[in-house]
Amino acid sequence: MKPWSYETGYNRVNFWRGDEFCLKAVVLDLDGTLLNGDKQVSERNSAAVLSCYRKGMKVIIATARPPRSVKSMLPEELLAVCSFVYYNGALLVDPALDLEEHHPIEMSTTEEVLTFCSDNLPEACVSIEVNDTWYSNREQGDAMFNHPLFKPIVCSWEELRKVAATKILISQFADPEQLRALFQDKLQFVLTDGGQLIQLMNKSVTKAVGVLSLLRHYGVEATDAIVFGDDYNDLELFRMSAYAVAMGNAVDELKALANEITDSNDRDGVAQVLEGI
Numbered sequence: 001m002k003p004w005s006y007e008t009g010y011n012r013v014n015f016w017r018g019d020e021f022c023l024k025a026v027v028l029d030l031d032g033t034l035l036n037g038d039k040q041v042s043e044r045n046s047a048a049v050l051s052c053y054r055k056g057m058k059v060i061i062a063t064a065r066p067p068r069s070v071k072s073m074l075p076e077e078l079l080a081v082c083s084f085v086y087y088n089g090a091l092l093v094d095p096a097l098d099l100e101e102h103h104p105i106e107m108s109t110t111e112e113v114l115t116f117c118s119d120n121l122p123e124a125c126v127s128i129e130v131n132d133t134w135y136s137n138r139e140q141g142d143a144m145f146n147h148p149l150f151k152p153i154v155c156s157w158e159e160l161r162k163v164a165a166t167k168i169l170i171s172q173f174a175d176p177e178q179l180r181a182l183f184q185d186k187l188q189f190v191l192t193d194g195g196q197l198i199q200l201m202n203k204s205v206t207k208a209v210g211v212l213s214l215l216r217h218y219g220v221e222a223t224d225a226i227v228f229g230d231d232y233n234d235l236e237l238f239r240m241s242a243y244a245v246a247m248g249n250a251v252d253e254l255k256a257l258a259n260e261i262t263d264s265n266d267r268d269g270v271a272q273v274l275e276g277i
Contacts, residue, residue: 015226015243015277023277025058025218025225027211027237028270030065030073032230033247036266039073046075048271053081058218062207064088064167064192064199064233067132072149087129087167088190088233089210090201097217102131103202104164109186111161113168113200116182118157127152127169128160135160168200190233199233208236226277228262228270229254245273 015023026049028034034041034049053059059078062085063070070086071079083094092101110128117124118137128135136152137160168187173179176198180189188201215222225242227234230250238244238257246258247269255261263269 021055022224023052023057023226023243024220025060025215026052026274027060027062027225027227027242029207029229029231029234029237030061030063030070032249032265033228033234034061034265034270035073041073041075041078042268042271044268044271046078048268048274050077050081052274052277058083058214058220060085060211060214062089062211062227062229062234062237064190066129066134066166067091067093068150083214085207085210085214087205088188088199088201089205089207090166091131092210092213094214094217099214099217101213102166103205104130104166105168105187105200105202107162107164109183110163110165110168113183113187114157114161116179117170121170121173123172124170125172126160128163128165129167129169130163131166135163166201170198170200171196173198192231192233206236207233208240211237212240226273228273230265245269 015021034045036042049059059082061070061082064087067086070084085092090103092099114126117126126137134150134152135155137157139154176191176195179198183189183200187203188205190199192199212222215225222240222242226245227237227240227242228245228247229237230247232251232253234254238254244258245260245262246255247262248264262273
């Protein structure tokens with residue numbers, strides 16, 4: 001792992017370049033990162049993030065989750081100051097800029113995925129997100145999707161084929177590599193949650209693409225950002241030229257790309273880093 005100062009001239013301890021404080025943005029994944037195992041933001045993590053905001057830093061939440069889920073999990077004080085990369089980059093929202101960018105999957109590709117699933121994966125649980133509306137091929141007893149506050153609109157395969165999907169999620173499948181081989185050239189294919197969940201998005205989007213788009217709106221370079229993550233859908237974030245912090249509970253592939261490995265999400269690993277800058 002290269003020291004951060006090797007490529008940027010930053011002082012790792014304080015993130016200063018000469019007399020100038022260089023960090024201008026904090027980018028945070030949610031599950032396994034800012035959220036603890038109870039899917040909550042601890043008071044310590046919240047205070048550390050708000051402190052960065054008060055120093056003039058932009059705060060970007062970059063998550064696979066939809067807006068409704070994020071709004072139910074983040075405290076109001078964070079919701080009021082953050083911008084958002086939802087659905088692994090398929091939907092960007094910054095309320096302060098009145099900015100919203102939506103990048104759905106082409107309908108013909110959605111139809112192709114659904115036809116394959118209906119013909120070959122009869123036991124699969126398939127969900128489709130359409131700009132914060134949730135559709136599914138069945139009632140959700142699957143622990144992967146089950147949420148006490150939200151339930152999907154259950155539709156037939158034929159009805160599902162007609163929607164412009166922001167994201168497709170598939171669980172209860174036998175072999176993810178079969179789906180990867182068929183669709184990775186047409187879609188962003190991400191396997192998360194211990195290999196139990198396939199996430200499919202428009203081929204052009206990743207968390208990194210979404211974050212870089214927001215940073216451009218702010219006039220902030222990627223080298224002036226710090227990013228936190230734990231899972232495979234954070235890999236592209238870590239390949240940006242930002243300072244990359246992997247959680248102690250992160251997958252090994254992410255740790256290998258990190259400039260720093262902090263403590264776990266259940267031990268306020270985010271705050272442990274942010275309090276030191």
